[in-house]
Amino acid sequence: xxxxxxxxxxxxxxxxxxxxxxxxxxxxxxxxxxxxxxxxxxxxxxxxxxxxxxxxxxxxxxxxxxxxxxxxxxxxxxxxxxxxxxxxxxxxxxxxxxxxxxxxxxxxxxxxx
Amino acid sequence: xxxxxxxxxxxxxxxxxxxxxxxxxxxxxxxxxxxxxxxxxxxxxxxxxxxxxxxxxxxxxxxxxxxxxxxxxxxxxxxxxxxxxxxxxxxxxxxxxxxxxxxxxxxxxxxxxxx
Numbered sequence: 001x002x003x004x005x006x007x008x009x010x011x012x013x014x015x016x017x018x019x020x021x022x023x024x025x026x027x028x029x030x031x032x033x034x035x036x037x038x039x040x041x042x043x044x045x046x047x048x049x050x051x052x053x054x055x056x057x058x059x060x061x062x063x064x065x066x067x068x069x070x071x072x073x074x075x076x077x078x079x080x081x082x083x084x085x086x087x088x089x090x091x092x093x094x095x096x097x098x099x100x101x102x103x104x105x106x107x108x109x110x111x112x113x
Numbered sequence: 114x115x116x117x118x119x120x121x122x123x124x125x126x127x128x129x130x131x132x133x134x135x136x137x138x139x140x141x142x143x144x145x146x147x148x149x150x151x152x153x154x155x156x157x158x159x160x161x162x163x164x165x166x167x168x169x170x171x172x173x174x175x176x177x178x179x180x181x182x183x184x185x186x187x188x189x190x191x192x193x194x195x196x197x198x199x200x201x202x203x204x205x206x207x208x209x210x211x212x213x214x215x216x217x218x219x220x221x222x223x224x225x226x227x228x
Contacts, residue, residue: 032212034216034217036219044156044203044219045115046216046217051212051213051215090156092217094210095211096212097211100158100161100168100169101146101158101205102158103148103156103158105155105156106155106156
């Protein structure tokens with residue numbers, strides 16, 4: 001069965017630190033990849049997406065992610081985090097068959113001022 | 114505002130009861146997804162519809178059912194409610210099933226509390 005793994009469950013960083021959140025998926029075919037963010041008490045919002053082309057994608061608020069096909073990974077990065085980045089981050093995958101939207105278990109990020 | 118509307122925002126009901134959650138997708142979106150989010154289970158996929166037809170089924174209990182109507186709005190019916198059904202229920206919609214328009218837009222969710 002297809003799955004999405006997010007290895008970091010809780011991450012605590014100081015402001016200005018660099019961030020990298022891991023995401024691996026298990027699916028042998030073509031996929032579309034996403035990172036979503038959920039601020040406290042809010043709904044999920046799209047940070048960035050990859051469906052083809054340049055494997056390095058840039059999203060909103062200074063986030064970027066790199067798709068490494070050989071590693072089945074789509075890690076999220078930000079060079080310098082801010083207190084306002086405190087949120088839950090979800091990696092998601094949809095196979096090109098269009099069935100389902102697989103979400104990882106989420107990573108809770110706390111940024112300390 | 115994502116354009117996906119969920120009603121009601123909050124719902125408190127007793128065990129054994131039945132409730133209906135409603136979702137209006139973004140204009141033009143054909144695909145609707147339902148998710149359950151609880152503290153201990155994370156974001157669990159329940160079911161997906163595309164243009165009125167069931168497309169995929171996840172960890173949806175037999176006590177739960179859903180449908181997508183001709184106007185593309187969707188309803189999630191939860192019956193014989195148990196305390197453990199208390200959670201945030203999200204609806205999401207997308208234009209396409211795959212490709213650049215496949216991103217899902219989420220509603221604000223319905224917080225269900227079963228007492």
